[in-house]
Each structure stands twice: as structure tokens, then as C-alpha cells.
Amino acid sequence: MAEQVNQRIEEMINELEQMRRTNLFDDEEIRDISRKRKEFEYKLQRRVKQKEDFVQYLAYELALLEDISLRREQAKLTEKKNDIEYAIAKRLNKVFKQFIYRFQNDIEIYFEYIKFCKSVGFEQAISTIIGQMLQIHGDKPKMWQLASKWERIEQENLATAKQFLLKGIHRHPDSDVLYLELFETELLMYFKAESEEEKEKQIKIADVVWRNGITNIHDVTFLFNLCDLCLKYDAHQSITDEIKKTIWSKRDQKEVWSYIAAKELEGTHWEEIEEFLHEDSHFPKKLTNFMSVYEEALQKFLDQNLCTKYIHNLLGVTDSICSDNQKIDAVKQAWLFGHEHGLLTNDMYEFGLEFLKLEDQSQEELNEILDAASKANPQLVCIWKEKLLLKKSDDKAMLSVLQEASKVLKTNDALALWNLTLDHINSDETLKTLHKRFQNCENVVVLAIKPKLLQKVYDHNGLKAARDLYEDLIRTPPTQLEVHQIMISIEKSQDKLNVKNIRKYYECAIQHHGIEDISIWMDYMKFEIDSGNIQAPSTLYRRAIATLKKELVDEFIKAQTLAKLQ
Numbered sequence: 001m002a003e004q005v006n007q008r009i010e011e012m013i014n015e016l017e018q019m020r021r022t023n024l025f026d027d028e029e030i031r032d033i034s035r036k037r038k039e040f041e042y043k044l045q046r047r048v049k050q051k052e053d054f055v056q057y058l059a060y061e062l063a064l065l066e067d068i069s070l071r072r073e074q075a076k077l078t079e080k081k082n083d084i085e086y087a088i089a090k091r092l093n094k095v096f097k098q099f100i101y102r103f104q105n106d107i108e109i110y111f112e113y114i115k116f117c118k119s120v121g122f123e124q125a126i127s128t129i130i131g132q133m134l135q136i137h138g139d140k141p142k143m144w145q146l147a148s149k150w151e152r153i154e155q156e157n158l159a160t161a162k163q164f165l166l167k168g169i170h171r172h173p174d175s176d177v178l179y180l181e182l183f184e185t186e187l188l189m190y191f192k193a194e195s196e197e198e199k200e201k202q203i204k205i206a207d208v209v210w211r212n213g214i215t216n217i218h219d220v221t222f223l224f225n226l227c228d229l230c231l232k233y234d235a236h237q238s239i240t241d242e243i244k245k246t247i248w249s250k251r252d253q254k255e256v257w258s259y260i261a262a263k264e265l266e267g268t269h270w271e272e273i274e275e276f277l278h279e280d281s282h283f284p285k286k287l288t289n290f291m292s293v294y295e296e297a298l299q300k301f302l303d304q305n306l307c308t309k310y311i312h313n314l315l316g317v318t319d320s321i322c323s324d325n326q327k328i329d330a331v332k333q334a335w336l337f338g339h340e341h342g343l344l345t346n347d348m349y350e351f352g353l354e355f356l357k358l359e360d361q362s363q364e365e366l367n368e369i370l371d372a373a374s375k376a377n378p379q380l381v382c383i384w385k386e387k388l389l390l391k392k393s394d395d396k397a398m399l400s401v402l403q404e405a406s407k408v409l410k411t412n413d414a415l416a417l418w419n420l421t422l423d424h425i426n427s428d429e430t431l432k433t434l435h436k437r438f439q440n441c442e443n444v445v446v447l448a449i450k451p452k453l454l455q456k457v458y459d460h461n462g463l464k465a466a467r468d469l470y471e472d473l474i475r476t477p478p479t480q481l482e483v484h485q486i487m488i489s490i491e492k493s494q495d496k497l498n499v500k501n502i503r504k505y506y507e508c509a510i511q512h513h514g515i516e517d518i519s520i521w522m523d524y525m526k527f528e529i530d531s532g533n534i535q536a537p538s539t540l541y542r543r544a545i546a547t548l549k550k551e552l553v554d555e556f557i558k559a560q561t562l563a564k565l566q
Helices: 002-011 013-021 027-044 051-075 085-102 107-120 123-137 141-154 158-171 176-192 196-216 220-233 237-249 254-266 271-276 285-301 304-315 324-340 346-358 363-376 381-390 395-406 411-424 428-437 450-461 463-473 481-492 499-513 518-531 536-547 550-565
Strands: none
Touching: 002 013, 002 027, 013 027, 013 085, 027 051, 051 085, 051 107, 085 107, 107 123, 107 141, 123 141, 123 158, 141 158, 141 176, 158 176, 176 196, 176 220, 196 220, 196 237, 220 237, 220 254, 237 254, 254 285, 254 304, 271 285, 285 304, 285 324, 304 324, 304 346, 324 346, 324 363, 346 363, 346 381, 363 381, 381 395, 381 411, 395 411, 395 428, 411 450, 428 450, 450 463, 450 481, 463 481, 481 499, 481 518, 499 518, 518 536, 518 550, 536 550
């Protein structure tokens, strides 16, 4: 291995000597170049070759070439290019060949090699590289496309590009990528044709290509891509019209309607849609066509996703198509259309209801929409929330909506509505009605709002009403710890503390939650300390250790120790 490396280093001596003679690099820099090359060569001679070793070596030499070019330009030197740059390029060429040989399955290497050959003027080698790449990776349609693109774009050789594609299609007759590339190449050849006779011949070939394509490829997206290429290159009208007719013939697929609608916005018109255009529309023609196509499609397919796409696309319409007010009207019309036909998803309902509120929709009309929506989508909590908010000035009406919603909603959703109702209730009578529901109540949702109801009663009716409700609530299990905490907080907020009552509430809390919650013990002990009852905390401490679950005792002791330190 050392002999091979030394031989390669010796081959570089002349090149390094010329660098010194031309003053491109000083002695220190040349020693550094020699040292680095020796390191790279040793790595390449190892039994197990690493891809990273090749990458680093190539990157170093390419950077060196670029550095030499800049130094030559600054010093205005032109001599000895053959001895320096050409020698480096030949070495790079060898390294690239080794790289490809070792890592044939890495497609990127081929294209890096091609770029290198072009940059140093080794164009004659490129066809060989591409041939080698296709020999190994010809089972991948993308490789034939990339080879064709290289010839078409980099070499400007349409004939060779076409030959690559024909060979690729022969191996992959169902490849949409290759057919589209071939169709694009034929269109370019049509535009480059100089005589009318050549143009006519070329357009016939392009026509054959796309027709052959659709016999092998049945995905409607392929047709869309063909049409896009026709529009991009302003292809012969006969081909464009035929492709548009073929697309229309596939209208039993909903994707076709979305595509046609999008093209109508861009100004490409299908005469076939005129039979269902809205003649009385006040929107611009392109927008009218777009909306008419979608609404016709939605009547045929009754698809929620299609309706969502319709609304989203309307939201993305540009200012060049319509004004902001027209866009808002169009979105509103589309949403109402989806609502009337039962095509709105939950997300679309939420969006639409917010949208209608921003539009200052009349309360009567909004009520009608919500009533219909709650029947069509009874599980949709946002509809019930809006219905509640519309009734917030009428407590009885709110309770009626709440009762209706609770019959159909899941527990968590129903709980959200109960909380919303409590936030907006203002009459004592309604609060009393809610209070009565707790007596012999088995509804978990209703029981979950005990804490909030207690606070609401205190805010509205004062301390005595809160005390009475608390006594009632603790007789109806389960009782949340928060109920006790709120009642304690209410008592503590009074100008004159009722210590006896507060202790009673703490004892109730311990009775219900003392076995599994250390916080209530900590709070109780702090209250007794603040009250000046010196003996009570130690008694509570012993009670807590005796009462708490075993796994919580250590946690309680640590918490209590930290509390004393503070």
C-alpha cells in the first residue's frame, strides 16, 4: 500500500514544482498540499473504502482548482496550465472513476462526475458516464429522464434527449415521467422546427406520444400534466383541445372537476361547463366559472373533502381575480352551499360560524343555520356553543339549549357547555334551578361543575347562600377537593374569620381526600400556624402520617421539612 501511495506522490512532483516556479503557492503551502494528498491517498488504499474519503479528497482537489484559478487571475498568470490544472483534472478523473466503481449504486456520484467533466472540458467523457449510469440503473425510469434532461438542457441536444426517452419508455412503458418528458421534448422540437412541413410533422409526432401515453397510463393526473405542458408551451391548439376533451370525458372522477375549476381561474376555459354557469352571478367571469364547476361537482359527488377544497381554494384567490369584498361574498356563498347540502366538516363549521359572525349575519338567519346544523351534526360542540351564546340574554332559553345538547354530546363536550352556561347566567332563579339538579343527581357532567356553581352562587347571593349550597354539595358524592378549597377561600376572604367553619371545611376535605392528597394537610397545618394554634400542627402531622397512603408518606414528610426550612 505504501509503495502505491509513494508512486502516486512522485507523479505529483512535477505539478507541485510548477506551482512553486510560477509562485502560485509558497513552500509552506506546497508542503501542506503534499501532506494532505498523502493522507487522502492512504485512505483510498485502505482495504475497506469509505465513501466519505472519496468525497473529502474530491472536495479538496476541486477547491484547490478554484483557488489556483483565483490566484492566476490576481497575478495575471497563464503559463503552465497544462502541467498544473490539467494534471489535477486528470487525477480527479481517476478518483471519480474509482469512486463510481466502488459505489455504483449511488446515483448522485454520476451527476457530480458529469458536472466535473463539463467544468474542466471533458465533454467527450459525459456520454460514456451516462451510458454507464443507465447500464447499472436503467431499471429506474427517473434515470432515463435525468439523462434526457442533461442532453436537452445542458447540451441543447433534443435529438439525443429524445433517443434516451424512447429507450427508457421501451423498458418502462407505463412510466408517466418518461412520457411527459418525451411530450415536452416533442413540443420543443415543434417550436424549433424551421419549416411548416417540419412543424406539421412534429405536431403529429407529439399527438401520437400523448395518445400512446394515455393507453398505458390511466391515472387522470397524467392528463392534467399533459394539459399543463400544452398551456406552458402554448402548444398547437388541436392538441390542447383534444387533451381538454379527454379530461372532460373523465368527469366521473372528482379530481377532474377540481382541475377544471382551477384552470378556469387561470383563464383556460372548457366550453362544456357553460350549461351550468350561473347567469345571474355578480362575480367576475373567472370566479363565476370556478364556483359553478365546484358546485356542480359537489351535487354529483356529495364529498366533504371536495367541499373543503372548494372553500380553501376560494380563500386563496388572488386580487387579480376579484376584490376582497367579492372574495368574502364568494366564500360565504360556498360555505352556505356546503351547509345546505350537508357537506361541511367540523373544522369548516367552526370556520364558517366565526366567519358569519364577523359578517354581522342577522340573528334570525344565524339561528336557522345553527338549528339545521345541530340536527345534521349533533355531536359538533361548536354549534351548541354558538346556540348558547345566541341565547345568553335569556337564562331559560340557555338552559333549554343546554338540556338538549346534553342528550347528544360526549361527557367532556357537555361539560364545556355547562361551564359556558355558568359563565353567562345572571339570574338567581336560574342558579336555584341548577342547584336543584344536584339533588339526587347521577349525571357526572353536572357533578363536575360543583366548584364553579359554588363560586357563582357566592358571587350572586352572598355568604349564607354559599354555605347552604356547600352543605348540600358535600351530601351528594363525589365531591371534588376544589369544592372544599373554594369554600375555605370564601370564608378566608371575609373581614371577620369564622375559624370554626374553616376548620369544619378542612375536616370535610380530609375526610373525603385526606388519604390521597398531601396538599390539604399542608394547607390545614399552615392555617393553624397562622391562627396561632401551636399544638394543632403536630397533631395534624401525626394524623396525616397515619391517614395517607404509604407511598405518599415520604413525600409528605419531605414537603413538611422543606416548609419548615422556608
